Amino acid sequence: MGRSPCCEKAHTNKGAWTKEEDQHLIDYIRKHGEGCWRSLPKAAGLLRCGKSCRLRWINYLRPDLKRGNFTEEEVELIIKLHSLLGNKWSLIAGRLPGRTDNEIKNYWNTHIKRKLLSRGIDPQSHRPINASAVVTDPKNNAAVNPKTEYSSDNGAATSGTTTDEDLRQNGDCYHSNDNSGLEELNLELTLGSGSGSQRSFVP
DNA sequence: AAATTGTCCAACCGCCTAGGG
DNA sequence: TCCCTAGGCGGTTGGACAATT
Numbered sequence: 001m002g003r004s005p006c007c008e009k010a011h012t013n014k015g016a017w018t019k020e021e022d023q024h025l026i027d028y029i030r031k032h033g034e035g036c037w038r039s040l041p042k043a044a045g046l047l048r049c050g051k052s053c054r055l056r057w058i059n060y061l062r063p064d065l066k067r068g069n070f071t072e073e074e075v076e077l078i079i080k081l082h083s084l085l086g087n088k089w090s091l092i093a094g095r096l097p098g099r100t101d102n103e104i105k106n107y108w109n110t111h112i113k114r115k116l117l118s119r120g121i122d123p124q125s126h127r128p129i130n131a132s133a134v135v136t137d138p139k140n141n142a143a144v145n146p147k148t149e150y151s152s153d154n155g156a157a158t159s160g161t162t163t164d165e166d167l168r169q170n171g172d173c174y175h176s177n178d179n180s181g182l183e184e185l186n187l188e189l190t191l192g193s194g195s196g197s198q199r200s201f202v203p
Numbered sequence: 204a205a206a207t208t209g210t211c212c213a214a215c216c217g218c219c220t221a222g223g224g
Numbered sequence: 225t226c227c228c229t230a231g232g233c234g235g236t237t238g239g240a241c242a243a244t245t
Binding site for chain 3: 015016036037038050051054087088089090101102105
């Protein structure tokens with residue numbers, strides 16, 4: 001059986017986008033808005049897969065994107081959110097206005113991981129490297145190794161439909177040893193206006 | 204100056220889920 | 225209820241550029 005390809009690959013361009021392609025995409029979305037990515041390339045006169053158009057728009061062309069270096073405040077927020085959500089980059093991005101999941105993912109892999117390691121912190125478990133390697137009490141497994149609560153092994157993290165409720169619940173789990181931080185996190189886990197996800201942007 | 208190695212990030216791939224018929 | 229499709233996500237790749245030898 002197998003899946004049908006998302007587009008006619010023989011008739012689509014791949015690789016880096018040209019300025020002309022970018023302009024076509026921008027013009028089309030300004031006129032018609034986002035949506036119906038599958039038919040967009042044809043309608044916009046682009047020889048691209050719909051997925052590719054969507055990605056290009058979301059990660060690079062959206063006018064509300066910040067670009068530029070991450071601030072120290074953003075970095076610390078990403079670390080906090082990652083400790084709660086794991087590799088749920090789109091959720092993390094939803095709480096950093098002007099940042100994309102791809103951008104955050106790249107920044108995490110190239111900068112933050114190294115930063116945490118240099119602090120002696122395991123980037124996955126967010127525990128000191130020595131402590132994260134050993135689970136001393138199986139009864140308190142979750143508390144000892146929070147990764148078991150929010151890693152890609154748990155339901156919320158793999159469903160792709162993680163909600164703010166999940167975030168709160170995971171926050172409860174993660175801070176089961178230290179409730180003092182939870183309230184602070186709930187208040188501060190969004191930068192800027194606190195409007196949440198930026199994905200509903202319509203030009 | 205040229206070759207090699209390392210880093211960064213845009214883009215692609217494949218899988219999953221929601222929603223409609 | 226099942227099947228199909230489109231949209232969305234996370235992981236990975238590859239090319240451009242920078243730093244080093």
